[in-house]
Structures are given as C-alpha cells and as structure tokens.
Amino acid sequence: MEFPYAASYCEENVCQAVLHCLREHQSPEEELSVVFISSLTRAVPLWCQRSSTRSDGLVIWDYHVILVRSSAGSSAVLDLDTTVDNTSISNNSKEGYRKAKFLAFNEYAEATFQPSTALQPEYARLFRVIPAADFVACFASDRSHMMILAPTNSDDDSAATERYPTKYLVPVPSWDCIIGSRAGAAGVSMNLPIYIDMTTAPGESTDLADGLAYGEVLDETAFLDRFRFYA
Template sequence: MELPYWSCYCEENIHKACEILQSDLKAVTSHILLYAVFVSSPTRAVPLFCQRSSHRDDGLVIWDYHVILIKVVDDDSYVLDFDTTILANNEQLNVRDGCRKVDFIPFAEYADLTFHHSWSLPADLRRYFRVISSKDYLSTFASDRSHMLVVDDSGGGRSKYGKAPPPWPQICGSKAYVAGIFMNIDNYIEMMREDTIFDHGMKYGEVFTEEQFLKRFLNPMDDTYSYQAIDRVG
C-alpha cells in the first residue's frame, strides 16, 4: 500500500497513517487495534537497526526518537515502520517525499531485526516505548513543527527548518485544539514520567520498558524472536 510520507517527520507520517487506516477500518473493532508507538530513551538517543538512512551494513541509526504503528489482529501483532529496510526492495529504498510504499511486518520479525543487542546497551540508551491508541493519538497530538527549527547559519539570529516540513497542514487533534494546545510532542517523547495524564486531562498512552513492550505484543506461540534479548533487558 502507499501512504503519505515525509522524511524526518515520523510522528506526522504515523499520524497520517492512523487517519487513513482507521478510516478504512471504519472503526477500530475488538479484533483489529491500531497503536502509535514512540520509541526513545532517557537521553533521547535510541539505537535501531535496519534503518533506511543508515550507512552501515547492519542499518544502525541512533534516533532521538522514532515512531512506528502497530496493528493487532486477534492475537497477532504487526509493525509499520516507514524507515525500515525489512522487506524493502530498491524502489522502496529510493523513496521520494510525498508517498511511500509500505507494508506491515510481523512483530516478531521486526523486533528481532530492529531491537537486537539490547542486553549490551548502557542504561541511558535503553529503549522505552510510549504506546497510545490510534484514536487517542489522532485526537490529542499537536505539532507546530517548532522542534524542527534550527539557527540559520547566515546570521541575524533567524531560524529555519532543518528539513522542510511536509505539504499538509500542521497537525492539531480535536482535543488538543479545544484545550488550546498546538505543540505537545515532548509529552510523547518523554519516557521518564510515572504518570500518563498531562495537559487538560488528556492521556498520552502508557510507557513500557523493552521487556514489557515485547511481552505485550509478541505472540507467545511465536518462537522466531530471540528470547535471550528479552531476558537480559532491564
């Protein structure tokens, strides 16, 4: 399938995917659930493998944060990651801004190839996962894209976008708009707060350690994942 895509704006790519896929589903039913997932660490430096922008053979990239989409159908989970090289062919790797050919990947396969070596990570690089239902993400997320502004090297103290923003309008969910909130991406990226309730009573999902996240979405009958990684995270 093809979905809207703009490099360096993973949170907006997943938001657009939620819009389209949830609309296609008409409703998130009891046997098909969609979740937006923010991945980050205490230092906002999170290692992921098999990433398209990597120049390494193993595809390692250190993101400040990354956002993926999980689809749960009955007891099986699948991942949509616009930036993964898993299942990608050359046409997909040379993706242009504007749209992206992308498919859901079985969760166990994605986790094994993307999160391996977790047990060797120092504590400040260990991955945490904020999981939020697609309905809540659509209604609560807001971004004025100010996090993408950098100081213009030409001087004068002016700012410019480090990467030009996508052509669609800035995103402001219905609940965020009513609350007068037009930028709240930090509430999704921040992983160290105990609570999940923030501005105006809006809920920004639930934070999981990597062990908790894998146990939440990995089908217990699927033995394709490297379980020693789960045992040694924490």
Template structure:
C-alpha cells in the first residue's frame, strides 16, 4: 500500500491526548477506520451526536502518491511514507481553545492534533516536493459520509482474488441506500477538481455526497470559512 521516499524533514512529536488503541483500527483500511472513528466520537460524546462538527478528509492525487510525515507505518525516523491515499477526520469546535483538530489513527502526532500543527508537521506544505507528490484533499461532511460511504473491499484484492492486506473482521460497510462500493469516488482526487475557498465551496462540502477538493495550502482557509 505504501513505500518510503527519499525526502528529508524534522519536527517535534508530543504525547497523545487520547489512547489510539481505544478506537478500531485495521492497517491499510483508513477509509473504514475513519468511518468507525466518526461514529465512535459521536457515540461517546466527544463530538456532536449527529457528527455535524466532523469532516472526513481524503488525501491523494492523480498519481496516487502522497507523502505524509509522522506515520506509524513508516520505517524512517521522521515517519515519512508515501500513501496511495489516506483518510483522516477533522473536528471543528468554534467555542474551544483549539477550534480545529485532526484525528489520524495512523499518525504518531498527538491524538488529536491541532489542525495547524498537523498541517505543518504531517503534510508539510512548505517542503518542496515534485509535482507528482502534490497533495489534494477531498473534504466531506461526516453526517453525509456516514450515510453514503460503502466499500466491499474489492480494492484490497489482487488479480487472483487474494487479499493484499487482511480485511477487518466485521462485515463490509454498506450505504443507507444499499450501495455496496463507492470508495473509488472518494479517493479519485486531482488538480482539476480543486475549487477556490468561497461560500460556494462551503455549501458544496456541507451538502454534496463527495464534498469538495482543495490544495494542501487551502485546507486551513477552508475550515476558517466553514466556521463562520
């Protein structure tokens, strides 16, 4: 699913605020992990009951090569790894000391991390990368994602129908309307889909099944716009 690249960086890792082991996690199934994470955060009262303060963010690009730092699956000291895609949850709390925070079950950064810290340390937009490593982010409102997302895990089988990575023990996730697989629509992310941060984009994120797409440098601006 991923491989390390020859990119250099350094930053400080602080202690987690929550125990990641208290949440369901299956390696290589980040889309299902974030689905269950959103459900659990709303169930235990960490987020709104309807998940309206949560957003699912898919990170990928046209080449399916996105570098992220501080990832547990990395074999490097700086935690750098190249994912084909990754999925995280961003929580918005207008009243809190930290208005936006990131929940990434695969990260060694604090759990959760302030959005600004996560962007600077895990995404590192200031680090110059080749065009094929540019990251684009699909932002989907969690209440919509929890109703519409579906995966029968076909993407994790090879041509002989063998598992590339062992699947979770629970049954595959089926959408409320009976759809059995639409993961490809979430992870197909490219430069052509990027939209400028505006009221129109916030409306798209809050209402469209597959949300809206921004660059790594637009992510914080989008959440500032969403919080108005």
C-alpha cells in the first residue's frame, strides 16, 4: 500500500494512514487503534528505525506513533518508519508518499521493542492506545512543536518576531494542518502534547474538560498482552 508521508511527522502520517484504511481497506471485523509510544521522560528506545545510523536500527525517540489493526485472533502493525521486513518495502515510492504494509504484531514487537532487553527505568515504554475513529475526530496539530525562531541580538521580542519569522525544523507535510471534526467543534487547534503525555496512570482513560477522547495509557506488558497473538 502507498501512504502519504512526511518525515518527522509520525502522528500526522498515521492520521493519514487511518483515513486511507477507513476509505479503502477497512472491513467490519477489523479494529484500528492508533498507538503513541513514549515514556515519563520522553525518551524511548526503538529498534529497526529507518533514521538510525546504527546497524541494529536503534533510535531513542521522544515519541513515536504506529497503527495497529486487530481482527479475530491476530494483530498487525503499520509503522511507516520501520525497517522490519525491509526487503519488500521501499523508502519513498514518490515524493510525499511511502510504500508500506502491515506486519504481524509478534514479529514487529519482538524486533522493535526487544522485550527481553532490560531497560533503565527512565526508558520504560508506555503506550497510549486510541480507537482510530476517535483519533481522527479528536486530534489537532498546528505544528507549533516544529517551529523555531531564528536567533537575534534584539531585546525587543516583538521586533524580533517581525524581523526573524518563525521557521520549521523540518519541511511541513504537503497537506493542511489537521484539525479533527470534534477538535474543531471544541475550539481545539493543538492537542498533540496530551497524546504524548504518559502521566495518566496505566489502564486509566484520559477524560479532559474539552470532551475529546484521548484513549488509555498501558505499560508494555499490558500493551503486548492486548495485541500479541498466541498461537
């Protein structure tokens, strides 16, 4: 399958993938879940990542986002930045798109999380799981987390803003900023930090005053138990 893709915007890539799956490939028996992976210290080790310069593909992300598809007795993962099963996946099929496929959950999890590898407590991975339909309706990003202000010697911040316009750390996606229907109705234009925040107790849902759905946070054992297929 071919999905819209922009480097460093994994949350938006997954949102686009959800829309693609709902439009083209979703069957009534399948359940799609968007999964944010982070930690209390915003540092999580993931292996088999394309951006790594190491042979094992290890990267310490502040957060990462994947899509899990579940049906009777099995689960699969779509990660547009993985090198697992790289033989059948090309990098960018054309500008702004990436070819990728869903991988068996067990295979992906073993290669990417390496559960048998002992981690320091600060790297303990936590997983925010959100039903995909809720995510596309409730997610909003103005991309301000990717903006920087060019250095200036001026003490006048307002003047600096005018003379040194805001720039992006990396090029923005080709599509417009994403504001889900429920987020827009609630007047929310940026809630990405809420999805990344893992301070909600594992197993508890996040229920905020804006009435939007943010899923639940699971520790690694609970996450693997929920989606792992036991033959």
